[in-house]
Amino acid sequence: MNLHEYQAKEVFSRFGIPVPSGAVARTPAEAVASAERLGGSTWVVKAQIHAGGRGKAGGVEVCRSPDAVGEVAGRLLGKRLKTHQTGPDGLPVHAVWVEQASDIGRELYLSLVVDRARECLSFIASAEGGMEIETVAASDPEKIVTVPLPPDPGVPAYVTRILGGAFRMESPQLSALASLLSGLERCLRESDASLIEINPLIVTRGGVLLALDAKVNLDDNALGRHATLAAMDDPSQRDPAEDEAARAGLNYVALDGEIACMVNGAGLAMATMDLIQLKGGRPANFLDVGGDATAARVTEAFRIFRANPRVRSIFVNIFGGIVRCDLIAEGIIAAFKEVAPGVPVIVQLEGTRAVEGRRMFAESRLPIETASGLARAAERAVRAAGGAA
């Protein structure tokens, strides 16, 4: 689960990580009132979406009057914001964060991640933070340093010294850095976050360290012990099909291709997507219906496919090991009666009671194509979707 910047900054404050003062607003009038209440003469209005790249996409604006704050909020709220991280449709902006503008001296990059390769937590840092960090990573990777942490909680002094050096900080700033790093480490550990990223971490002209941006990814498997964080979930930032699928007990991941896939077993589902790709098509989703696929689940899967306007064909690939192919066939036939898919359906059944399953399709007289042989079935699905193969 991801947090919005405004939620992440609220969490940061609880761990003593310094952030600019600000307020969240859901209407332009609230944004104006927030600016007036915060005081000062310059504010920043920031669209709250679960994606970065907002600065380059008009989602972060510096304003010099409360009226200007209201105008920017009016332009952003209720619209979708598209950035290089969102995909073509963008994400809906239901809230803006209004904060007192900071007087930026330097923009640094700092993150703390669960580093799976090293089996520890690692800080990642660069003196060249800000909106061009991806370019720095690609062209000058030596400007980004990774500092692994030892297993015990806390941030040892030598880590602060390494990072202080990477940031080219003077000694008076090192104590502020030490406190920020230990706040960050506690925040990640105690929130069960998998990543916390501050880009930019700034040093103001006055020499103060501030987290100007905040990104937090939480481990979904640990949400059960974080009711306050779990309540910050914003489903509007996700593909609704993924939530519907989760409610129906389906393991579904939306992708951007044209061929909907329904497969039993995660490994077979991955192999099926590879095969589609190999034959020149693109999967519209990953879907593992599970080993105990019921008619209700199959119907729910068809409903999700139906709601996706990009889908041009449906490819069902079932290997009956524990699951019985005739039961799957029964489910698909029932699903058809409830939700006519409106696109060609190609079914590949193999294993337990596959012959019976194929016969049921033939007898149903529904427009379902049964193929024998996985490679041929994938070709049919790709061709039916108008692709190569």
Ligand code: GDP
């Ligand atoms: P992102 O583009 O989605 O990562 O959004 P950020 O929160 O990182 O903001 C993008 C950029 O806006 C930052 O790198 C800053 O250069 C600029 N910015 C954000 N807040 C302020 C501020 O308070 N003052 C000034 N001068 N610039 C800001």
Ligand code: MN
């Ligand atoms: Mn940023």
